[in-house]
Amino acid sequence: MKVSFFETARYQAPQPLPAEWPVPSGSYDPEAGARAYRGMIERLELVEALGFDWVSVSEHHYSPRILTPSPIVSAAFLAAHLKKIKLALLGPIVPQSNPVRVAEEIAMLDTMAQGRLIVGLLRGTSNESLTYDLNPAEARERTDEGMELVLKAWTEPQPFGWQGRHYRYRTISIWPRPLQQPYPPTFALGTSRESCEFAARHRLGCGVSYGSFEGVARATRYYRERCAYYGWQPSPDQILYRANMLLAETDDEAQDALRALPNQAPFTMRPGVRDAMMAVDARNIAGEARAPVVSGALPTTFVGSPDTVVEQVRQCRDVVGAGVLDLSLHPPGSSGIEPLLRALELFGKKVLPRIRDI
Amino acid sequence: MADTAFREAHVEADGFRIRYMQAGTGAPLVHLHGAGGLRLSPAHELLARQFRVIALEMPGFGASPVNTRTESMPEMASTIVRAIDKLGLDSFNLMGTSFGGKAALWVALQATSRVPALVLEAPAAIRQEGAAPPSGTPEEIARRLYAHPERVSAPPIDPAARAKAQPLVHRLLGPNRDADLESRLPELSTPTLVLFGTLDGVIAPAMGRIYKDLLPNCHLVFVYDAAHAISTDRPEAFTEVVVDFLERHEAFVISRAETVIHP
Numbered sequence: 080m081k082v083s084f085f086e087t088a089r090y091q092a093p094q095p096l097p098a099e100w101p102v103p104s105g106s107y108d109p110e111a112g113a114r115a116y117r118g119m120i121e122r123l124e125l126v127e128a129l130g131f132d133w134v135s136v137s138e139h140h141y142s143p144r145i146l147t148p149s150p151i152v153s154a155a156f157l158a159a160h161l162k163k164i165k166l167a168l169l170g171p172i173v174p175q176s177n178p179v180r181v182a183e184e185i186a187m188l189d190t191m192a193q194g195r196l197i198v199g200l201l202r203g204t205s206n207e208s209l210t211y212d213l214n215p216a217e218a219r220e221r222t223d224e225g226m227e228l229v230l231k232a233w234t235e236p237q238p239f240g241w242q243g244r245h246y247r248y249r250t251i252s253i254w255p256r257p258l259q260q261p262y263p264p265t266f267a268l269g270t271s272r273e274s275c276e277f278a279a280r281h282r283l284g285c286g287v288s289y290g291s292f293e294g295v296a297r298a299t300r301y302y303r304e305r306c307a308y309y310g311w312q313p314s315p316d317q318i319l320y321r322a323n324m325l326l327a328e329t330d331d332e333a334q335d336a337l338r339a340l341p342n343q344a345p346f347t348m349r350p351g352v353r354d355a356m357m358a359v360d361a362r363n364i365a366g367e368a369r370a371p372v373v374s375g376a377l378p379t380t381f382v383g384s385p386d387t388v389v390e391q392v393r394q395c396r397d398v399v400g401a402g403v404l405d406l407s408l409h410p411p412g413s414s415g416i417e418p419l420l421r422a423l424e425l426f427g428k429k430v431l432p433r434i435r436d437i
Numbered sequence: 438m439a440d441t442a443f444r445e446a447h448v449e450a451d452g453f454r455i456r457y458m459q460a461g462t463g464a465p466l467v468h469l470h471g472a473g474g475l476r477l478s479p480a481h482e483l484l485a486r487q488f489r490v491i492a493l494e495m496p497g498f499g500a501s502p503v504n505t506r507t508e509s510m511p512e513m514a515s516t517i518v519r520a521i522d523k524l525g526l527d528s529f530n531l532m533g534t535s536f537g538g539k540a541a542l543w544v545a546l547q548a549t550s551r552v553p554a555l556v557l558e559a560p561a562a563i564r565q566e567g568a569a570p571p572s573g574t575p576e577e578i579a580r581r582l583y584a585h586p587e588r589v590s591a592p593p594i595d596p597a598a599r600a601k602a603q604p605l606v607h608r609l610l611g612p613n614r615d616a617d618l619e620s621r622l623p624e625l626s627t628p629t630l631v632l633f634g635t636l637d638g639v640i641a642p643a644m645g646r647i648y649k650d651l652l653p654n655c656h657l658v659f660v661y662d663a664a665h666a667i668s669t670d671r672p673e674a675f676t677e678v679v680v681d682f683l684e685r686h687e688a689f690v691i692s693r694a695e696t697v698i699h700p
Contacts (some may be wrong), residue, residue, distance in 0.1 A: 235646065239645070240676070242632075244662060249691075250690045
């Protein structure tokens with residue numbers, strides 16, 4: 080099992096914040112932001128020393144919960160400070176980006192970071208449609224087309240035009256191209272039928288997140304079926320599972336911490352927006368409709384002592400087929416850095432060495 | 438709006454009676470069909486809003502008598518040039534689809550000064566190793582040709598007509614890599630637009646880059662979500678880029694899209 084640490088910058092607000100998304104920009108504290116990014120580097124030096132394989136960054140906007148609106152900026156900053164660990168961009172929200180720019184920036188950073196990039200391309204969470212005025216009803220189609228264009232931009236040796244449904248370019252010919260040829264290990268992120276199909280058709284990895292093992296396994300099973308249809312089999316490294324973990328010395332301690340977690344997401348859209356979003360933002364797991372996550376807290380699927388968690392990781396490998404875990408040790412948005420650092424040390428010493436062979 | 442209803446007519450050339458379908462006014466655009474024969478697509482009508490579209494049926498296809506005479510694609514091209522002479526067209530834009538793409542390249546080589554611009558839709562002039570034309574039942578053929586079979590409006594190709602033209606197609610298509618043709622392409626400076634659908638199941642879209650390598654003034658465009666029959670799968674997208682290219686040639690890379698939301 081490979082292990083990735085999901086870095087969210089852990090902004091610690093000096094005073095209570097409004098709970099609504101978008102969180103007013105005026106309540107941001109620049110000093111707290113600077114501390115968060117300094118802390119990020121200190122934490123990740125520890126993460127690297129503990130032997131994690133990757134650090135991952137994501138794209139989220141308009142709130143302090145995950146203070147990384149530009150994953151490429153985050154990854155570039157980390158690449159300059161960290162020496163060995165791989166940098167996973169999970170990832171650019173494709174439908175609200177310029178796919179050519181995404182292809183260029185990733186190629187550039189992969190080269191600057193000497194081939195240390197991992198890439199995940201995705202549609203983004205429901206609220207992110209509001210960030211750049213994206214019509215949620217078009218998000219799926221824009222994602223599929225944008226991902227296809229990113230791959231084409233990385234691989235086509237001659238200048239070309241793109242006559243798309245949502246994107247049109249007359250001339251594309253990117254420089255540099257990625258150092259890792261033809262392109263860095265790339266995942267389509269999401270449980271949807273469309274995402275799994277895209278990953279299978281292009282021989283990409285499949286990344287799923289947060290659901291129960293059984294829930295996300297429906298997507299990874301479907302992905303493997305589609306890979307077989309296209310005549311190949313993904314390696315375990317091509318199935319990525321992002322999840323929350325609460326690790327403590329004892330099961331009781333971990334369960335106490337779980338009970339203390341809020342059951343609401345820290346910043347939620349106002350009900351009128353949320354309900355309207357639910358009506359237009361169609362989501363599915365391997366073709367079966369699911370509700371978008373718009374206000375509930377994300378589940379924590381690994382909870383317990385090192386022994387218990389090792390066993391859960393084994394189950395995850397068996398049920399989901401995942402060969403890479405992308406972990407939040409203590410969910411993003413939960414307060415205090417100290418519990419996170421304690422969990423990290425504990426994970427590095429008592430879990431990581433025991434899950435390598437799973 | 439121009440009259441975009443296609444009308445059938447015939448022209449005599451090289452002893453062949455050649456059928457063609459014509460619509461629209463404006464600069465002439467001669468179209469050469471694929472190996473399945475002449476079938477009108479919605480793109481023909483869209484193009485006829487801006488061009489005088491002349492879709493020629495190469496002798497031996499459709500209801501015309503079996504053609505055992507034409508030995509090679511250059512020979513077919515010279516017949517086509519004579520037919521175009523008979524139509525009184527001095528200068529004409531040229532578009533070839535798949536098999537017709539190879540014919541169009543030979544026509545352009547034979548009448549270079551008369552062709553202001555050339556469009557190749559999923560051309561079959563350069564094919565990957567192991568490439569084979571679609572065959573089998575009409576359903577099997579359709580699966581290779583279309584990403585959106587639900588958008589096909591033309592009636593299916595008559596299997597008898599297809600069978601009759603098959604020897605001619607094999608004779609004229611030549612090898613997957615045709616050295617005679619490829620050695621001539623560097624001299625063809627005609628502005629050329631090569632289009633491939635991202636889902637082409639007949640000719641690998643990666644062949645597009647070879648046209649870029651060989652033709653001195655070639656532009657390659659991928660049409661997303663289209664298979665081999667691009668103009669049927671995505672007629673509006675196909676027409677938009679073709680019209681833009683025929684009007685502006687290489688300057689078509691300069692965007693004229695307006696993004697002002699409100700003045």
